[in-house]
Amino acid sequence: MTRASYYVDATKQCFGDGVNGCALTDLVAVGTKPAGDGRWGQSDLAGNVWEWTLDWYATYAACTNCANLTITSSRVFRGGGFAVGASNLRAGYRLYNTPTYRDYYVGVRCARTP
Numbered sequence: 001m002t003r004a005s006y007y008v009d010a011t012k013q014c015f016g017d018g019v020n021g022c023a024l025t026d027l028v029a030v031g032t033k034p035a036g037d038g039r040w041g042q043s044d045l046a047g048n049v050w051e052w053t054l055d056w057y058a059t060y061a062a063c064t065n066c067a068n069l070t071i072t073s074s075r076v077f078r079g080g081g082f083a084v085g086a087s088n089l090r091a092g093y094r095l096y097n098t099p100t101y102r103d104y105y106v107g108v109r110c111a112r113t114p
Contacts, residue, residue: 046089049107050077057096081105
């Protein structure tokens with residue numbers, strides 16, 4: 001498989017580990033699915049786990065390359081996890097929850113500047 005692991009339907013589920021069925025073993029190492037790389041070479045922005053972002057949740061407002069740093073009760077996570085359908089596997093799709101929310105399909109992306 002060359003793309004992120006995701007839930008297709010009740011008969012085709014989460015093939016990150018090569019086995020049908022969603023499990024933690026469907027999480028794959030960053031960069032191992034090159035067919036999913038972005039325009040500028042970024043890897044794995046969709047699939048694997050939902051990723052918490054810097055943004056606090058608010059309704060969308062006109063903005064270019066910015067983050068919502070105004071504190072609210074919820075933070076945003078993006079990208080879709082291994083147990084969701086393909087329509088949710090994109091960086092533009094977002095969910096939100098309180099910062100104390102924990103689940104096996106929500107995580108973080110460690111990042112650094114070049």
